[in-house]
Amino acid sequence: MDTLIGQGLVALEMIVDPGSFARDRVGAKEFTDESYGPGAVVGTATLDGQTVTVIASDAEAFNEKFPVVYAGIIGMEEGYKMASAVYATLAADRDAPASAKRPIVLIVDTPGNGPGKVEEIFGMNKATGAYQLALAEARAAGHPIVAAVIGRAISGAFLCHGLQADRIVALDAKFGTMIHVMPLTSVSRIIKKNIEVLEELSKSNPVFAAGPQFFHKLGGVEEVVPEIADLRSVVIRQVAALRVAKAKGEATGPVGRAVLGAARGGRVTRPQVAAKMAAEFAAVADKYRPQSA
Amino acid sequence: MANWSKLQTRSFLESSARDRAIGLVDEGTFTELAGPFDRMSSPHLVALGEAVEFDDGVVTGVGRIGKRPVFVISQEGRFIGGAVGEVGGAKMVTTIDLAIGFADELRAANPKIAPDELPLVAISFETGGVRLHESNAGLLAHAEVMDAFQRARGKVPVVALIGSRIGCFGGMGFVAAATDVIVMSEFGRLGLTGPEVIEEEMGKDEFDASNRALVYRTTGGRHKYIMGDCNFLVDDRIAAFRGQVTELCKLPVGDFEQFRRIGSAALVEKQMRAVALAAEMQPKDAYDVWRRAGNNDPAGLGDAPVDDFRKQAQRLSV
Numbered sequence: 001m002d003t004l005i006g007q008g009l010v011a012l013e014m015i016v017d018p019g020s021f022a023r024d025r026v027g028a029k030e031f032t033d034e035s036y037g038p039g040a041v042v043g044t045a046t047l048d049g050q051t052v053t054v055i056a057s058d059a060e061a062f063n064e065k066f067p068v069v070y071a072g073i074i075g076m077e078e079g080y081k082m083a084s085a086v087y088a089t090l091a092a093d094r095d096a097p098a099s100a101k102r103p104i105v106l107i108v109d110t111p112g113n114g115p116g117k118v119e120e121i122f123g124m125n126k127a128t129g130a131y132q133l134a135l136a137e138a139r140a141a142g143h144p145i146v147a148a149v150i151g152r153a154i155s156g157a158f159l160c161h162g163l164q165a166d167r168i169v170a171l172d173a174k175f176g177t178m179i180h181v182m183p184l185t186s187v188s189r190i191i192k193k194n195i196e197v198l199e200e201l202s203k204s205n206p207v208f209a210a211g212p213q214f215f216h217k218l219g220g221v222e223e224v225v226p227e228i229a230d231l232r233s234v235v236i237r238q239v240a241a242l243r244v245a246k247a248k249g250e251a252t253g254p255v256g257r258a259v260l261g262a263a264r265g266g267r268v269t270r271p272q273v274a275a276k277m278a279a280e281f282a283a284v285a286d287k288y289r290p291q292s293a
Numbered sequence: 294m295a296n297w298s299k300l301q302t303r304s305f306l307e308s309s310a311r312d313r314a315i316g317l318v319d320e321g322t323f324t325e326l327a328g329p330f331d332r333m334s335s336p337h338l339v340a341l342g343e344a345v346e347f348d349d350g351v352v353t354g355v356g357r358i359g360k361r362p363v364f365v366i367s368q369e370g371r372f373i374g375g376a377v378g379e380v381g382g383a384k385m386v387t388t389i390d391l392a393i394g395f396a397d398e399l400r401a402a403n404p405k406i407a408p409d410e411l412p413l414v415a416i417s418f419e420t421g422g423v424r425l426h427e428s429n430a431g432l433l434a435h436a437e438v439m440d441a442f443q444r445a446r447g448k449v450p451v452v453a454l455i456g457s458r459i460g461c462f463g464g465m466g467f468v469a470a471a472t473d474v475i476v477m478s479e480f481g482r483l484g485l486t487g488p489e490v491i492e493e494e495m496g497k498d499e500f501d502a503s504n505r506a507l508v509y510r511t512t513g514g515r516h517k518y519i520m521g522d523c524n525f526l527v528d529d530r531i532a533a534f535r536g537q538v539t540e541l542c543k544l545p546v547g548d549f550e551q552f553r554r555i556g557s558a559a560l561v562e563k564q565m566r567a568v569a570l571a572a573e574m575q576p577k578d579a580y581d582v583w584r585r586a587g588n589n590d591p592a593g594l595g596d597a598p599v600d601d602f603r604k605q606a607q608r609l610s611v
Binding site: 065066068076077080083084087088090091113115116117118119120121122123124125126127128129130132133134136137140155156158159160163164180181182187190191193197201205206207208209214215218219220253254255257258261267269270271272273274276277278280281284285287288289290291 | 322324326327331333335336337340341343353355357360362379380382383384386387388390391395399403406407410412422423425426427428429430431432433434435436437439440442443444446463464466467468469470471483484485486490491494495499500511512516517520522554555556557558560561562564565567568570571572575576578579582
């Protein structure tokens with residue numbers, strides 16, 4: 001097998017316990033309308049015996065109601081369906097202690113968000129925003145969230161489905177894994193810089209180029225998975241590691257990846273900016289405290 | 294530096310990021326953080342041999358409205374379209390973090406502190422999203438801002454102000470949607486996919502990006518007001534945006550949940566009803582939805598003075 005692009009459901013079955021995936025059911029919620037956001041696959045499985053919520057994209061599905069949504073694109077219905085699955089997960093474990101909240105596994109292979117006129121009239125931005133807020137809430141509540149990038153993780157769709165996870169693992173570039181805002185050739189055209197120059201710069205600076213190895217250097221991907229056969233064991237190990245990390249209050253998610261980006265030397269300016277601003281605010285904070293004594 | 298009183302009557306649309314920031318808060322109260330003298334510019338633009346700005350195209354700082362500390366983020370569209378890179382993104386996230394930290398500190402020092410003495414964050418958006426010159430870092434910064442919003446929930450209200458030339462698109466389009474309150478002028482535009490990209494995707498017959506009226510009625514302030522995506526539609530003056538934020542400053546943080554369009558299971562249910570309406574209607578034009586909301590003469594309403602629009606417009610309920 002050379003690639004898993006377009007095969008989110010195959011990847012899903014490879015990662016969870018064999019035969020354990022129950023589609024369209026998360027906690028007490030059942031997703032009964034098959035025509036609703038058909039490209040968003042949600043359900044419950046077990047992973048090494050633990051109950052987990054799984055959210056994936058089905059590249060084979062086509063949304064009859066919103067024809068710009070196909071090939072794994074996340075449209076309005078898909079975004080809200082994914083958000084609902086997260087809220088249903090939160091509700092299912094509402095009374096469980098943080099340490100026992102069920103994990104959420106995101107299987108990432110999506111080329112974009114719905115780019116149409118109807119989408120803009122009704123506000124596609126809300127659908128993708130809603131899903132991200134739900135994931136951020138679940139992460140803060142204690143649910144370990146692992147995103148496995150098995151194919152395409154493109155721009156806004158990766159922000160939507162992936163970048164709010166606690167940890168992100170990505171298949172090695174040799175399997176065709178794509179992580180980028182735009183391919184370097186398009187960037188070259190738009191910012192009017194020679195492609196050779198950009199490719200040369202990419203060797204020393206990972207912010208320009210496409211691919212999991214560059215995101216790894218930036219801390220945007222915690223771990224690159226060398227072989228497809230390793231996916232399941234890596235996800236299981238990351239969930240276990242997250243239980244420990246979250247119990248200790250270690251930074252995970254976007255904040256954790258910022259720390260990692262500095263440690264790996266990929267994003268070193270960010271912490272300098274934060275430190276400078278904190279120092280400058282500390283020097284004037286008294287002016288902004290309540291003045292009445 | 295512009296005179297504060299003169300700034301008030303100035304068009305918000307025409308104003309620079311710094312003038313918007315200074316004019317939003319009370320006179321003389323704005324302290325810029327990581328301002329141009331700190332020379333926090335993008336190392337990635339330097340590597341590309343591109344011109345830099347010493348504030349990286351975003352003005353961040355803190356001021357006051359009445360008793361309330363107001364943390365301000367203001368994006369400058371005249372610098373690379375207000376696009377967000379590593380430094381600008383870090384400035385946004387840090388501003389929100391400072392506001393959250395200050396709120397925690399003030400509450401710990403005085404659990405009975407008055408609600409209008411606690412911080413609020415105001416963001417003046419003018420951006421197309423990720424800065425392509427440093428796209429990977431810009432993308433990661435977007436995720437951090439989104440996460441910071443969720444951390445701010447229930448602690449610090451976050452208000453979006455949209456009324457600048459570039460509008461608010463791309464990844465920042467959903468970042469803005471995730472704030473507590475959205476204040477727009479009729480010249481503000483909010484969306485995900487910019488008009489040119491839709492035209493490329495669907496063809497010029499379906500969507501003509503050079504048709505300004507079409508662009509405005511699809512993503513502009515009036516349309517967003519009818520859709521309920523923008524909470525308040527104000528005049529195109531700095532004083533008008535400031536006046537709306539001043540009103541909001543009187544409210545305790547808990548009251549801000551009522552303004553949200555997304556951010557809970559119940560709100561997702563509501564948005565799903567709107568999407569069902571989209572599927573049923575398959576609108577060819579935003580005016581179809583205006584009519585559905587109860588506006589019998591959408592074109593007339595679209596052309597009416599904004600004051601009349603505010604009085605007459607029926608907003609969509611689902």
